[in-house]
Amino acid sequence: MTQTATETMLRAQDPAGSSAKRTGPKRSWSDVAFTVWGVLVMLFLFLPIIVIVIYSFNTGRLLVAWDGFGFDAFLTILEKPAIQSAVRVSLITAFIAAIIATALGTLAGIAMARYPGKWVWWFLGLLLLVSVTPEIVDAVALLPWLVFLGQDLGLGMFNDGIVRLSVGSSLFATAVVSYIVRARLVGMDANLEEASSDLYAKPFTTFRRVTLALAMPAVLAGFLLAFTLSLDNTIVAAFVQVSGTTPWPVYVLSAVRSGLRPEIAAVSTIMLLLTLVALALVALVLKRAGDSATQIARTMTGG
Structure with a gap:
């Protein structure tokens, strides 16, 4: 029997199956509804x-009044020292806050992953408390505390606006970095660290060359996330700022009273792009470390 005859007989015996293979499974109405809803x-x-991104190219005087398409708003940024100062303060404080949060959060995450015990659940509870506490509560608590440190105890550094903003922004970010580093290490076996100790390596050498190397993708991811989270800490920044160091979120908040201008949207668009780049770098760092998409999502959320 020839091959053509065999194929003809198979199609005659199973016409429905062949048709199903050609057309594929039919989607139910619930699948379509969930897709549309999503x-x-x-x-x-x-x-x-x-909408904000589109209106950042508005050439009108006010943000809500569209006049035409252009790059006037972005050029205005270069002509207003107040905007430049606010953006510079936000970037500097976010960078310092990310360093503080990364240093503290990395040590906390490694300790929770490598020294498990009942204390870990108590410590995780404290970190969760920091994460879920409303920002207004943090701000109200931080202001008198920083004033006490700067004026009553005479620690002049806490009278500096950059220091205040950096400390305030690092609170929530430290908890995030701790979650991420712990999530990275808790699933990894400690055999490499034990082998390093068996080979007579000093504890600091083991920490630097083995433990920290294993946690480095999460450390870098935590740093980038801490940086992006510190850029928009509006409530805390509004309370702890001092004159001359107004961050960008507070500047925008004060600009609402006189009417938002297109340059506000222009700077917001730039910061949005900066945030997206940081998140893309986080995913790239974790992907190069060999993580799957699910692992990347778990690490970034501290799961």
Whole structure:
């Protein structure tokens, strides 16, 4: 029997199966409904951001009054020292806060992963408390504390606006870095560290060349996330700032009273791009470390 005849007989015996293979499974109405609902939810969440990006190219005097398309708003940034100062303060404080949060959070995450015990759950509870406490509570608590340190105890550094903003922004970011580093190490066996100790390596050498090397992707990811989280700490910044060191979120908040201008949207667009680049770098660092998409999501969320 020839091959053509065999194929003809198979098609005659199973015409429905062949048709199903050609057309594929039919989607139910519930699948279509959930797909449409998902698209609508995504549009609802991201449409305001898209609108701000579009209006950053508005040449009008006010943000809400569209006049035409152009780059005037971005050029205005170069002509207003107040905007430049606010952006510079935000970037500097976010960078310092990220360093503080990374240093403290890395040590905390390694300790929780490598020295398990009942204390870990108590410590995780404290970190969770920091994470869920409303920012207004943190701000109200920080202000008198920083004033006490700077004026009553005479520690002049706490009278500096950059120091105040950096300390205030690092609180929540430290908890985030701790979650990420712990999530990275808790699933890794400690055999390499034990082998290093068996080979008579000093504890600091083992920590630097083995433990820290294993945790480095999470450390870098935590640093970048801490940086992005510190850029928009509006409530804490509004309370602890001092004259001359106004960060960008507080500047925008004060500009609402006189009417938002297109340059506000322009700077917001630039910061949005900066945040997206930072998140992309986080994913790239974790991917180069060999993590899957699920592992990357777990590490970034501290899961």
